[in-house]
Amino acid sequence: MGENLVSFLEKTPDVSHWLVLSSLLFSIGLYGLLTRRNAVGILMSVELLLNSGALNFILFNRFISPGNIDGQVMSIFVIAIAAAEVVVGMAIFVALFQQRKTVDVTQMNMMKG
Amino acid sequence: MIENIVHTTLFYLFAAFAVLCALAMVSTHRILRAALYLMGVLGASAAFYVLLGAEFLAGVQILVYVGGIVILLVFAVMLTSSNNLIEEKPSLLRKLVALILSASFFGISSGIFLGATFNVSSRLSGASSEKIQDTTAAIGRALLDQGEKGYVLPFEIISLLLLSALIGGIVIARKTQPEGGK
Amino acid sequence: MFTLILPELIVILTAFLILGVDLFVSEKNRVVLAPLTLVGLGAATAAIFFQMPEAGALFGGRFAVDSVTWWFKFLFILSTGITIALSLDMLDGRKVLENAQTPRLRFRGEYYTILLFTLSGMMFLVSARDLITLYVSLELATIPLFVLASWKRDGNAGEAGLKYVIMGALASALLLYGFSLLYGLTGQTDLHAISQGLTPSPLLWLAVALIVSGIGFKMTIVPFHFWAAEVYQGAPTPITAYLSVASKGAGLALMFQLFFRVFGGFFKDWQIAIAVFAALTMTLGNLGAIVQNNIKRFMAFSAISQAGYMIMGFLGPQKESIASMIFYMWVYVITNLAVFGVIIFHSNQTGKEEITDYRGLAQTNPLMALGMMLGLFGLAGIPPLSGFVGKFFLFSIASATGFHWLVAVAAVNSTISLYYYLRIVRQMYIEPPAAGAKALEVSPVLGFTVTTTVLASVALGVFPFFYNIVNAQTSGWMSLFVK
Numbered sequence: 109m110g111e112n113l114v115s116f117l118e119k120t121p122d123v124s125h126w127l128v129l130s131s132l133l134f135s136i137g138l139y140g141l142l143t144r145r146n147a148v149g150i151l152m153s154v155e156l157l158l159n160s161g162a163l164n165f166i167l168f169n170r171f172i173s174p175g176n177i178d179g180q181v182m183s184i185f186v187i188a189i190a191a192a193e194v195v196v197g198m199a200i201f202v203a204l205f206q207q208r209k210t211v212d213v214t215q216m217n218m219m220k221g
Numbered sequence: 222m223i224e225n226i227v228h229t230t231l232f233y234l235f236a237a238f239a240v241l242c243a244l245a246m247v248s249t250h251r252i253l254r255a256a257l258y259l260m261g262v263l264g265a266s267a268a269f270y271v272l273l274g275a276e277f278l279a280g281v282q283i284l285v286y287v288g289g290i291v292i293l294l295v296f297a298v299m300l301t302s303s304n305n306l307i308e309e310k311p312s313l314l315r316k317l318v319a320l321i322l323s324a325s326f327f328g329i330s331s332g333i334f335l336g337a338t339f340n341v342s343s344r345l346s347g348a349s350s351e352k353i354q355d356t357t358a359a360i361g362r363a364l365l366d367q368g369e370k371g372y373v374l375p376f377e378i379i380s381l382l383l384l385s386a387l388i389g390g391i392v393i394a395r396k397t398q399p400e401g402g403k
Numbered sequence: 404m405f406t407l408i409l410p411e412l413i414v415i416l417t418a419f420l421i422l423g424v425d426l427f428v429s430e431k432n433r434v435v436l437a438p439l440t441l442v443g444l445g446a447a448t449a450a451i452f453f454q455m456p457e458a459g460a461l462f463g464g465r466f467a468v469d470s471v472t473w474w475f476k477f478l479f480i481l482s483t484g485i486t487i488a489l490s491l492d493m494l495d496g497r498k499v500l501e502n503a504q505t506p507r508l509r510f511r512g513e514y515y516t517i518l519l520f521t522l523s524g525m526m527f528l529v530s531a532r533d534l535i536t537l538y539v540s541l542e543l544a545t546i547p548l549f550v551l552a553s554w555k556r557d558g559n560a561g562e563a564g565l566k567y568v569i570m571g572a573l574a575s576a577l578l579l580y581g582f583s584l585l586y587g588l589t590g591q592t593d594l595h596a597i598s599q600g601l602t603p604s605p606l607l608w609l610a611v612a613l614i615v616s617g618i619g620f621k622m623t624i625v626p627f628h629f630w631a632a633e634v635y636q637g638a639p640t641p642i643t644a645y646l647s648v649a650s651k652g653a654g655l656a657l658m659f660q661l662f663f664r665v666f667g668g669f670f671k672d673w674q675i676a677i678a679v680f681a682a683l684t685m686t687l688g689n690l691g692a693i694v695q696n697n698i699k700r701f702m703a704f705s706a707i708s709q710a711g712y713m714i715m716g717f718l719g720p721q722k723e724s725i726a727s728m729i730f731y732m733w734v735y736v737i738t739n740l741a742v743f744g745v746i747i748f749h750s751n752q753t754g755k756e757e758i759t760d761y762r763g764l765a766q767t768n769p770l771m772a773l774g775m776m777l778g779l780f781g782l783a784g785i786p787p788l789s790g791f792v793g794k795f796f797l798f799s800i801a802s803a804t805g806f807h808w809l810v811a812v813a814a815v816n817s818t819i820s821l822y823y824y825l826r827i828v829r830q831m832y833i834e835p836p837a838a839g840a841k842a843l844e845v846s847p848v849l850g851f852t853v854t855t856t857v858l859a860s861v862a863l864g865v866f867p868f869f870y871n872i873v874n875a876q877t878s879g880w881m882s883l884f885v886k
Binding site for chain 1: 222225226228229230232233236239240243244246247252255256259262263266269270273274275277278281282285286289290293294296297298300301302308309311315316318319320322323324326327330331334335337339340341353356359360363364370372375379382383386387389390391393394
């Protein structure tokens with residue numbers, strides 16, 4: 109039993125373990141994105157999606173091409189883009205809240221054709 | 222050997238922590254707690270980055286993501302919540318559809334990932350000389366290098382992006398003043 | 404070498420110049436900002452013509468210029484320029500428009516600056532040659548648009564902005580995940596190196612599926628189109644026009660980058676998917692357009708169905724597919740902007756956006772009604788207008804690659820689209836004007852813009868000159884990627 113555990117733990121997680129982890133985080137983010145009603149909550153779920161994308165870039169950098177730094181650079185850019193997205197999203201939500209007193213996405217149906 | 226054991230244990234510990242935080246984040250109805258759980262996921266991701274040998278990224282993750290973006294989200298929650306920061310429950314149908322979609326994405330993608338063969342670099346285990354040792358310096362050089370391996374162009378583009386997000390954010394969120402100044 | 408990036412530099416410098424000038428002039432003198440912007444855009448266009456025969460790469464191959472990039476950049480600059488001309492009255496609050504119903508847009512300097520930043524993002528997008536630059540410039544072309552969509556301070560604009568921000572963020576997250584898998588498959592970020600390293604595998608198809616859904620949001624391809632109607636309706640009308648042309652052009656440029664440059668070796672595998680997406684998009688877009696009453700929502704669905712025609716060019720590596728798609732994009736951009744010119748003229752004066760509000764326009768403002776009719780017929784593709792010529796080229800690509808059923812679907816759809824475009828023409832020409840309707844005042848800028856765009860749209864169809872130039876320059880482009 110103990111030996112099994114040791115031999116299990118001696119094998120460090122390889123690329124597919126990491127990928128399954130990132131896809132699990134991505135799926136959870138997707139679930140949150142579809143079920144949240146508060147727009148800020150949706151934005152948080154999007155952060156989860158972007159974060160798992162960044163994780164992918166770093167893990168591929170580590171396992172597929174450790175000789176260069178491209179994946180890590182991309183992750184830095186992803187973090188910056190996430191910041192820009194949150195800034196813009198927050199500004200829009202705050203402005204909308206002043207008008208409508210809610211940011212519940214299920215109540216966003218004032219326009220109908 | 223003991224290094225490997227520690228590495229693997231840490232991986233599973235942090236992975237479990239991240240997944241639990243993520244699940245709590247999407248299921249809680251208190252939106253501020255969701256922000257706190259998001260902080261947990263992002264912090265665990267920083268730990269992942271350390272495990273993957275990207276120490277600088279881990280620092281950036283903590284500083285910018287956890288310290289900046291999540292705080293911004295908390296502000297957004299505070300500024301846009303009227304009824305006690307509690308979100309109403311989504312309809313059952315919506316939950317079901319979301320569950321089916323995300324579960325099928327996870328099933329399909331993890332199935333593909335486990336079956337796929339990557340051409341994993343063989344240099345990884347053996348001669349570590351090929352691996353970049355000082356990633357921080359390498360990133361710094363890459364960001365300002367104009368040559369073959371440099372990223373000065375996207376670096377400049379992203380500065381434009383941040384500037385325009387800044388300007389746009391100010392314009393949109395600014396309090397409306399009466400139609401003056403004309 | 405330096406001249407290669409000159410157009411982008413001019414656009415960015417103009418943006419900073421506008422931002423600086425905006426700080427130091429009084430509100431009354433801010434009218435100079437628009438001419439300044441237009442001068443900057445003109446200089447950028449001149450720089451493109453100046454570099455025309457030159458092709459090459461900068462920054463170690465991350466930024467490259469070739470025959471396709473010229474035409475896309477020129478198109479983006481043109482559509483930005485026309486959008487600025489269309490926004491002028493709303494931004495400056497012209498004297499002639501003092502009876503106008505719609506509130507004016509504010510913060511002119513920032514408006515032009517952000518518009519120019521998105522333009523530079525689109526220009527970098529066409530020239531990007533690696534995943535990272537591509538993704539970053541795509542975001543520069545997208546994120547400022549969220550801001551522009553909610554520029555007006557009312558609930559509808561905010562709602563449009565909210566939906567756009569969520570959908571855009573989701574699309575970019577899907578795209579990012581797909582890109583990360585491409586990176587994982589090859590360990591490369593250079594687009595050419597990636598295309599060399601790709602072999603068919605389930606993982607590749609997962610990456611393609613994620614990327615396609617990301618692009619689908621941008622191009623409003625069914626089933627990723629549902630955000631378009633609300634965003635188009637809530638956004639300020641000039642921005643609606645900009646979204647329907649420039650944003651779609653950026654989506655097409657992104658498809659050029661990915662489908663030809665990266666996935667060019669797998670034409671056989673994805674052409675059937677493209678055909679299905681095209682058929683679905685044009686059909687559902689058309690069916691949606693039939694039942695709309697609001698003119699902006701109507702134009703949203705019209706734009707969706709046009710996207711369906713546009714992606715027909717990706718069906719096969721025909722010799723003329725590049726030129727056909729670029730030509731159709733040009734035709735669509737100019738014609739759509741002409742129609743939007745009339746819509747903006749009408750809503751500036753009346754504040755109304757329903758289709759029935761256009762009744763009797765032919766009697767009150769015959770010239771504007773004529774322009775609108777020519778524009779709508781151009782979009783429907785009635786011969787000899789340019790829309791017909793553009794569609795003809797695209798249909799011939801579909802039939803040359805063996806997708807005869809798609810040609811039939813597209814032809815049926817063109818007929819349906821004629822029906823709903825005629826609905827507006829009927830309102831303008833057959834219905835009597837509302838009691839007491841007076842002729843609406845045409846501001847000089849809008850009159851000029853509508854006239855030139857309508858004339859250009861007609862000329863594109865009648866004279867083969869433009870198509871021949873594009874075709875001559877781009878015919879060899881695809882053989883670089885597609886075997």
